[in-house]
Amino acid sequence: MASSSVIENIYLLVIVTLISVLQNAFFAQKVEKIGKTHDSHPSAFERVCCANRNCMDAYSTFLAVMWCAGLCLSQAPAAFAGLLYLFVRHTYFVGYMGEGCQSTAGFLFGKRFIGFLFLMCVLGILNHLLAFYLSTDYTDYLETITRAASVLLLIP
Template identity: 60%
Template sequence: MDSHEVVKNIYLLVIVTLLSVLQNGENIQEGASVTNNNHVCVSSSRNCMDAYPTFLAVMWCAGVCLNQAPAAFAGIIYLLVRQKYFIGYLGHTSQCTPGYLFGKRIISFLSLMCIVGIFNYLLLRFYGSDYKEYVQTITGAASALLLIP
């Protein structure tokens, strides 16, 4: 497999990862500039940073093992939700709860994609049955359901 083929299979994941890096820098600067609720902002930034490695791991696993398009789409939605979560902490803390729960749902979806992708690989490896095309169609359609609040 040449380098162009590798990049073709992961470029959407790379774009979402770079956007998430930019978002991290922005959120850290915003949290540092607010003085009246420093504890709340630091706490919010810390919550975002604690979930960040999990998000990256499951997004990349889902994208590589199954399908990069729905994984990247879920990643973009997660970044938007994460921004809403952070902004909710800057205002009223009750505004951050929907973002937090929605983010957990997206990470669960990506985790499920990882499990299905690995399970499909094991089926192919040991039984010669490849259901990847069917599963990709289902996950592509299911990723649109992430937009439902």
């Protein structure tokens, strides 16, 4: 039986992960639907397959940095950045189905969220090492900074 304190520390990450699973199912359904359409242009099928493949290639990196950031530092900003990443990933997918140039903004914006989550991971690990070896804990300070910085991710 999982303790309630563990669940409190991960439930936002779990919710974002489940939303990402639903998004993957939506992408797969789009690929299947366009593939089954007989009158569909071959380039449309190639675009949707490529968009799906690109999204799946980055998926494991996204999950790893989101969970590490949430566990090592703070789940709320990590989950918020994860939701934003899923939104721009959806924008990328839909844009790629139209024309390649429509997806560029989603791709570039998505890299920003991955970078933020990676930075959260590094800060969380460094804080843990400082607390362990030097008895200096900056967790509250870092959580405040990451919460404020996560809102800045909305600025284009």
